[in-house]
Amino acid sequence: MCLISKDKMESMASTEKLRFVLDGVKSGNIVVLEGGLTAEEQMKLIELTMIEVSDDFPGIEISGYPSKRGGFFNMRRKTRLTVVGPAQKMKTIKKGKDLISTIISSS
Amino acid sequence: MMIRKRMRDGFSRWIMALFFRKKAVKIGIYGPPNAGKTTLANRIIHTFVDENEDVGVSTEVPHETRRVVRRGEVQIDLTAIPLQNPTTSNPNAKRNKAKLKLDVVDTPGLATKIDFRDFMAYGLEEEEAKRRAKEATEGVIEAIKWLDDIDGVLLLMDSTEDPYTQTNVVIIGNMEARRIPVIIAANKMDLPDSAPQRIKNAFPQHHVIPISALKGDNMELLYGEMAKTFK
Secondary structure (H helix, E strand, O other): OEEEOHHHHHOOOHHHHHHHHHHHHHOOOOEEEOOOOOHHHHHHHHHHHHHHOOOOOOEEEEEEOOOEEEOHHHOEEEOOOEEEEEOOOEEEEEEOOOOEEEEEOOO | OHHHHHHHHHHHHHHHHHHHOOOOEEEEEEOOOOOOHHHHHHHHHHHHOOOOOOOOOOOOOOOOOOOOEEEEEEEEEOOOOOOOOOOOOOOOOOOOOOEEEEEEEEOOOOOOEOOHHHHHOOOOOHHHHHHHHHHHHHHHHHHHHHHHHOOEEEEEEEOOOOOOOHHHHHHHHHHHHHOOOEEEEEEOOOOOOOOHHHHHHHOOOOEEEEOEOOOOEOHHHHHHHHHHHHO
16 A cells, blocks of 8 residues: 655646556555545546556546635635555445545455 | 518528527536436437437446447427426426527446456456457547537436445536536436435535436426526
8 A cells, every 4th residue: 555645746747646646556556645636637547547447457446535625715626635546456335525435355 | 572571581580690609519428337328318319309319229238338429409499398207297387498409428437447357247258348348448538538528517327326436526526627517417216226315415516306317207307407507
């Protein structure tokens, strides 16, 4: 499991961030991102994943807390935590606004 | 005299149509696999265009739609259709007179995972399952790319399933970020396990219309909401 700090995430460009996450997941890791991914980044991650789906890599399981509004006049969307894992290893059981339950298998 | 008047009126209409023609809005039907997107697209076309024309085929096998299909110039005119299901419509209610011209864009189901082995569980041979999985991944990419060209989204959810999936959250988040209007249709309301209220609770900031695209329940309500939201 890789726990990635918000500082590390913010130091990377958007595409670099997605490549980093997908490479980690394809290596079999569960990647937990402090600060999370935006909805647009998650959509791009799904697109990138679909390009790389193969017989051995069927895709990803992704889950995250929904973003919150904050900042000046509540104009800014503040992302929170996102967890991404290989679909064959991770399965989300329950997802709420502040709770994510997953099963992670070693196979 | 009469002929001259008709010619003048015809010319005026042509000028008006030329300069004030309302472009059809492109409405994407999005959602997870097997939510009933193609059934809904077919229902819209059967009602407003031709009851023998199908946009696509619906089956129980996921990812049956693997290419985006666009059916242009669909005129939704609520005054022109009979009540679709008199048992679920209030005959005393004032009829909605809204009109809307749209292009219906039926999209492949969005998913984060496509495993060819899942198709084999539906009786497909390995080679066929792998081909279908490959096409399904391309379909997901195509559906995502279409988001750049869409004016509004009909997000279809299966009301018998937990709606709070990351795919649904991501679609809604993207629409909100792009300021594209969204209507959520809670499909399969005819099934005993249907719970549209779960969808309303999960996404309280959006309009949720319970429907059955298969049986035609509540379609008038959905068309009315579409005409209001996407005009």
